[in-house]
Amino acid sequence: DVKVTQSSRYLVKRTGEKVFLECVQDMDHENMFWYRQDPGLGLRLIYFSYDVKMKEKGDIPEGYSVSREKKERFSLILESASTNQTSMYLCAIQGGQETQYFGPGTRLLVL
Amino acid sequence: GDSVTQMEGPVTLSEEAFLTINCTYTATGYPSLFWYVQYPGEGLQLLLKATKADDKGSNKGFEATYRKETTSFHLEKGSVQVSDSAVYFCALALGSGGSYIPTFGRGTSLIVHP
Numbered sequence: 001d002v003k004v005t006q007s008s009r010y011l012v013k014r015t016g017e018k019v020f021l022e023c024v025q026d027m028d029h030e031n032m033f034w035y036r037q038d039p040g041l042g043l044r045l046i047y048f049s050y051d052v053k054m055k056e057k058g059d060i061p062e063g064y065s066v067s068r069e070k071k072e073r074f075s076l077i078l079e080s081a082s083t084n085q086t087s088m089y090l091c092a093i094q095g096g097q098e099t100q101y102f103g104p105g106t107r108l109l110v111l
Numbered sequence: 112g113d114s115v116t117q118m119e120g121p122v123t124l125s126e127e128a129f130l131t132i133n134c135t136y137t138a139t140g141y142p143s144l145f146w147y148v149q150y151p152g153e154g155l156q157l158l159l160k161a162t163k164a165d166d167k168g169s170n171k172g173f174e175a176t177y178r179k180e181t182t183s184f185h186l187e188k189g190s191v192q193v194s195d196s197a198v199y200f201c202a203l204a205l206g207s208g209g210s211y212i213p214t215f216g217r218g219t220s221l222i223v224h225p
Contacts, residue, residue: 004154031211042200042217043155090154098143098204098211102154 002027004103006091012109019078021106023091031094032074034058034066036087037105043090049074081110113138117201117216124191124223132186132219134175134201142203144168144177144184145213149198158186158199196223 007022023032033048035058045058047066055066063085067075078085091103117134124130136142143162147155159168164179173188184201201216 040217043215045212048212092155094211098213099145099157099160100147100155100213102147102156104152104154 002029002093002095002101004091004093004101006089006103006106008106009104010107010109012111013078013081014111015082017078017081017110019081019108019110021076021078021089021091021108023074023076023103025072025074025093027093027095028071029093029095030071032068033092033094033100034064034074034076035090035092036060037090038087046076081108083110086110113142113203113205113214115201115203115214115216117199117219120198120218120220122219122221124221126193126223126225127190128223130186130188130191130195130221132199132201132221134184134186134216136182136184136201136203136214138182138203138205138214140205141179142205143211144175145202145204146173146175146184146186147200147202147215149200149218151197155200191221191223193223193225196221 003026034046035043049055049068065077089106092100145160146158148158149155159170161168161177167176175186198218200218204211204213
């Protein structure tokens with residue numbers, strides 16, 4: 001079974017803090033994704049990565065950056081957290097036949 | 112651009128009722144189509160998929176048929192259970208340089224009462 005883990009299930013941060021969300025996969029998949037999920041808006045793609053040190057902007061990259069130094073790890077960085085970044089963050093990897101495998105999500109609250 | 116439209120929820124049903132969640136799409140090309148399910152407090156997981164026209168995906172009693180002529184992929188189940196209560200997402204994936212970036216619908220919440 002494919003396993004995708006996220007570093008935290010719940011996080012509470014203050015406005016202006018730098019926030020790191022980590023995602024780790026146990027398979028050798030190249031494609032990794034970060035989404036945010038908000039009520040009524042579904043999933044929105046923030047960034048994705050095809051390979052180590054490769055990254056591409058998704059639909060809503062503003063206020064975020066990413067890092068992929070090793071194939072199994074894809075980090076999402078909020079340089080200066082704001083209240084409008086309160087959300088559920090989901091990491092996913094792309095397996096065979098375009099199927100995505102998701103982590104359990106990190107619910108972030110920015111105060 | 113590509114898009115997925117699914118019926119708004121919540122859909123509220125009694126146990127053993129018939130379920131339909133509508134999904135239509137627009138895409139430039141021939142996408143693969145998916146239904147994902149998200150149980151409370153969890154990430155999404157693949158429920159079923161179909162990769163070409165007239166294919167039927169099925170899993171756990173759920174079914175969906177890829178209808179190219181109506182650009183639809185409606186999810187159905189003959190008899191729902193309380194444990195089916197979740198949010199269901201319709202999605203498409205269309206290869207672009209091998210990336211297969213998916214497009215998701217907004218999700219439909221299903222609530223099943225005993």
